[in-house]
Amino acid sequence: MRKHLYKKSLLLLSLASTQCLAADDGPLQLNASVQGVWDSNFSRTPLNDSERTVLSSAGISFDDTFGRQRLIAKWQARHYEYDKHPDFDATTDTGQLSWKGLFGEQFNTDVDFSRNSYQVDRLEFFGKDIVTRDDLVAKIGYGNDRRLSFHVGGRKSTQEHSNYQRNSLDFEEEEGFADVGYQTSNKSNVFLRYKSGNRAYTNPLIDPLTGSPVNVDLDFDYQQLELDSQWVLSPKTTFSALVARYKRDGSINDATGSVASLGVEWQATEKINLKGGYTLNEPAIGETSDSPSRVKTVFVSALWQYSSKWSIGSSAAYSVIDYGNLSPDLIRKEKLHNFMPLTIVFDSGHHWKVRLDSGWRKNDSRIAVRNYLSRQVSAGLFFYY
Numbered sequence: 001m002r003k004h005l006y007k008k009s010l011l012l013l014s015l016a017s018t019q020c021l022a023a024d025d026g027p028l029q030l031n032a033s034v035q036g037v038w039d040s041n042f043s044r045t046p047l048n049d050s051e052r053t054v055l056s057s058a059g060i061s062f063d064d065t066f067g068r069q070r071l072i073a074k075w076q077a078r079h080y081e082y083d084k085h086p087d088f089d090a091t092t093d094t095g096q097l098s099w100k101g102l103f104g105e106q107f108n109t110d111v112d113f114s115r116n117s118y119q120v121d122r123l124e125f126f127g128k129d130i131v132t133r134d135d136l137v138a139k140i141g142y143g144n145d146r147r148l149s150f151h152v153g154g155r156k157s158t159q160e161h162s163n164y165q166r167n168s169l170d171f172e173e174e175e176g177f178a179d180v181g182y183q184t185s186n187k188s189n190v191f192l193r194y195k196s197g198n199r200a201y202t203n204p205l206i207d208p209l210t211g212s213p214v215n216v217d218l219d220f221d222y223q224q225l226e227l228d229s230q231w232v233l234s235p236k237t238t239f240s241a242l243v244a245r246y247k248r249d250g251s252i253n254d255a256t257g258s259v260a261s262l263g264v265e266w267q268a269t270e271k272i273n274l275k276g277g278y279t280l281n282e283p284a285i286g287e288t289s290d291s292p293s294r295v296k297t298v299f300v301s302a303l304w305q306y307s308s309k310w311s312i313g314s315s316a317a318y319s320v321i322d323y324g325n326l327s328p329d330l331i332r333k334e335k336l337h338n339f340m341p342l343t344i345v346f347d348s349g350h351h352w353k354v355r356l357d358s359g360w361r362k363n364d365s366r367i368a369v370r371n372y373l374s375r376q377v378s379a380g381l382f383f384y385y
Helices: 004-022 164-169
Strands: 028-039 051-066 069-082 090-103 107-119 130-142 148-161 171-183 189-201 220-234 237-250 255-267 272-281 294-304 310-323 332-347 352-364 372-384
Touching: 090 130, 148 164
Parallel strands: none
Antiparallel strands: 028 051, 028 372, 051 069, 069 090, 090 107, 107 130, 130 148, 148 171, 171 189, 189 220, 220 237, 237 255, 255 272, 272 294, 294 310, 310 332, 332 352, 352 372
């Protein structure tokens, strides 16, 4: 038992409270939180391996306009501290730096850098691994998304793994894109977009037995054509849809396929919000540690804003995951169930709130070691100013 875990939590709460009280009102926003998380099956195996975690976070954001220019800067750090598995302790961070400009009546520019890092779930990889992805996107547009508009731009991305056994999955990606869009008077819009780019994996795959490089080439060029739309069907109902076809040209990553995302949101009453949707994704080999060939997911959620301070929510998701790119003895289809039966939030309205979450997760696989059931409970105190 790591007794200092909870002493540190109290110290962080104290610092967070002091930080929030010291903040000034305006474009600068500060936040901090401490959460306690209990997971009945940390190892994601048929053997139950319960774990308690303290998740602490702190962040800062700035969003302001200067004439016809807008500057956005955000940063959030999260620290995970485990009771029984201290070797998995980790710190991750996310951030954004964005500049949006308007020149004349029709021309606009957008330069955006974003970072996202996260701990890999142990179902995907058994060891400790932190994935960090950086994206730099720049584009120029004509039309300001009013009626007919046009955009051209480019993106440069990198993705890196902290675990040396996953370094062969590090990659760099470059992409150019162009789109044409139309927006109606009720803010519905539709965009036709073309993307072309390439991905290069920066480190060779190493044979764990011999320590020698393996001749595996995951690099590929790609093209993608997509239709991206959002429809305001009524003041209470919004529908979004993205459908795309892609082609990858590479030695191993050589395929043609589809990507899709459908979503609907309905503000049923003044206090009840309902959402649902479907996603289809066909990741490239090497994009994640377990490299599924296809992931299909349906999801629903409900939120009841009981009062100005209390809200109650629930959500569920069901995924069918195909592993068709592996050796014949490992080809399979898995079914992942995620259910959050109850989420309760109390917002004091005075720079702090409390949140309680419950979760249930189950994975079905023909590989016995990947069959597991897990339950989670978390409680957190959040400060913001």
